[in-house]
Amino acid sequence: MPVNPAHTALWPAPHASGAVDATVHVPGSKSVTNRALVLAALASEPGWLRRPLRSRDTLLMAGALREMGVGIEETVSSSSSGAGTPGGSGEAWRIIPSGLRGPATVDVGNAGTVMRFLPPVAALADGPIRFDGDPRSYERPLTGVIDALRALGARIDDDGRGSLPLTVHGGGALDGGPVEIDASSSSQFVSALLLSAPRFNQGVEVRHTGSSLPSLPHIRMTVDMLRAVGAQVDTPESGGEPNVWRVTPGALLGRDLTVEPDLSNAQPFLAAALVTGGKVVVPDWPSRTTQPGDRLREIFTEMGGACELTEHGLVFTGSGSVHGIDVDLGEVGELTPGIAAVAALADSPSTLRGVSHLRLHETDRLAALTKEINELGGDVTETADGLHIRPRRLHGGIFHTYEDHRMATAGAILGLAVEGVQIENVATTAKTLPDFPDLWAGMLGA
CATH class of the missing domain: 3.65.10.10 (Enolpyruvate transferase domain)
Known part of the structure; x- marks a missing residue:
């Protein structure tokens, strides 16, 4: 090459x-942009994402969701607040959910949010979704997501590596329910399961069993964004058990969100x-x-x-x-x-x-x-x-x-x-x- x-x-x-x-x-927040794209793709109605970050990681996320059948229309408004500032702050993306489907191939690049947030989405698709990426992506931890999804009823082929490349054989739905994971190497393992959980038949109860959990603000961001689109989430901060997050199954609302x-x-x-x-x-x-x-x-x-x-x-x-x-x-x-x-x-x-x-x-x-x-x-x-x-x-x-x-x-x-x-x-x-x-x-x- x-x-x-x-x-x-x-x-x-x-x-x-x-x-x-x-x-x-x-420019806009990558963490907010990529979470918003996932939630909009799983919603029951179209939504808008205004002033999104337009960067490699977010374009990989948008491209992956398109591969799975989600409609994402990009518009640029010269009158939009902040138009002309870097990173697409004059842009608006309209996200149109549809039946998630395979076969498809997803390029994760070296984006942790893409490689971790999308396998749970793929488990809800109808058909196989293959995930691949940059050489470094093969070395980044993914076992927490893979093992958790299998425990929740997903079928995943990773040749026993616990890392990329892998194929999620989506069955159109996922049972969900309680699952234990060690997310001490990445809080994204928790966020990945929570984001898709409203679409699981039983929702999810994620219990972190490892040592200290890094990057807790990112989990709080995930929870806040879930609640903003109508999800019911119980957390340690809201009186729940330490290191346990519960999401109730239910429909997600389409939203008009401006990215910070x-x-x-x-x-x-x-x-x-x-x-x-x-x-x-x-x-x-x-x-x-x-x-x-x-x-x-x-x-x-x-x-x-x-x-x-x-x-x-x-x-x-x-x-x-x-x-x-x-x-x-x-x-x-x-x-x-x-x-x-x-x-x-x-x-x-x-x-x-x-x-x-x-x-x-x-x-x-x-x-x-x-x-x-x-x-x-x-x-x-x-x-x-x-x-x-x-x-x-x-x-x-x-x-x-x-x-x-x-x-x-x-x-x-x-x-x-x-x-x-x-x-x-x-x-x-x-x-x-x-x-x-x-x-x-x-x-x-x-």
């Missing part, structure tokens, strides 16, 4: 000549204000959200910034100093690469804890961050569940991304303060943050 030139190209990370002062329109900006993708831009002692405004930052990225307000304030929610959005200001931090990121692991990059530029050491599950993400993020920051002169040590970072004077060099979008944006943060950083395969940011190089240059006034 020929190598994509974008994967080997080196992008000179722009060096900040002074404090940034910019307004950055961050992706707060985790706002991270590099807020980091730019922190690192350069400048100011960045992110419009439409929600006052209430289940997105893990909202935690950035607290974390980056502790690291030396200040923020205020105004009518214009979130205003984040750096103080000119960056402080180290000791923080448990277990619930917000996806923020780790950007926080590690800022910590490498701080005035004191940092310890990032609770993120051992990042070894199973798009790449082994703990090993990758350690290697790449250290090769620029840093002093990062892996721990059992995270990283210890001692700031050092850094120098330029090649920052490899391992086809991981958050590694690429972490390298860009370092490049603000360190001349000569070159990002390998910055195009991988298209996974969730389309047009990142242009957004980054625009923030810097280029």
Whole structure:
């Protein structure tokens, strides 16, 4: 297979000549977009998704649902709020549910939401649905979803691997009922079962039996979105048993949903204000959200910034100093690469804890961050569940991304303060943050 030139190209990370002062329109949330697509596909009536994220992961999700028979019509409105901002924020997608059917082949790429959320949907289809993806997708954990679906009555052929590629032999319905899973490697195992559960004959009772559950905000997002389309969900937070979620069978409503900006993708831009002692405004930052990225307000304030929610959005200001931090990121692991990059530029050491599950993400993020920051002169040590970072004077060099979008944006943060950083395969940011190089240059006034 020929190598994509974008994967080997080196992008000179722009060096900040002074404090940034910019307004950055961050594209829509990938997590919300992909959950909304699944729920709309399972609804009993058509729905609308406005200002969705248009990126590799979301287009893979939309393409997969189309392969299974769901109608998705894309429109662009020049009068839509935010039209013309990156990532399709002037767009609206009309989702028209229909009888899910095979045979079909789904390309998951390296998208965790696609490879985990859609096998339960496929179990409801009439006919076989084959799932395949990028080579890295074969290495990512999927046993929790496969074993749970089998326990709930699905027939799955994975040749005993517990991973991709696999075929779900949909029977048009699924019994559902109680199931135990170990979701300690990914909260997406829980979300995957909950999203399709209203369509199971008995609904579902998911009981997590493993150790600590990472990324709980993402499960809360799933629950909130289910309730918004009419599902009845009992959770530990609503008085249920610890680590148990129950969804009652029933019809899902079509909805008209406007997608929030992706707060985790706002991270590099807020980091730019922190690192350069400048100011960045992110419009439409929600006052209430289940997105893990909202935690950035607290974390980056502790690291030396200040923020205020105004009518214009979130205003984040750096103080000119960056402080180290000791923080448990277990619930917000996806923020780790950007926080590690800022910590490498701080005035004191940092310890990032609770993120051992990042070894199973798009790449082994703990090993990758350690290697790449250290090769620029840093002093990062892996721990059992995270990283210890001692700031050092850094120098330029090649920052490899391992086809991981958050590694690429972490390298860009370092490049603000360190001349000569070159990002390998910055195009991988298209996974969730389309047009990142242009957004980054625009923030810097280029």
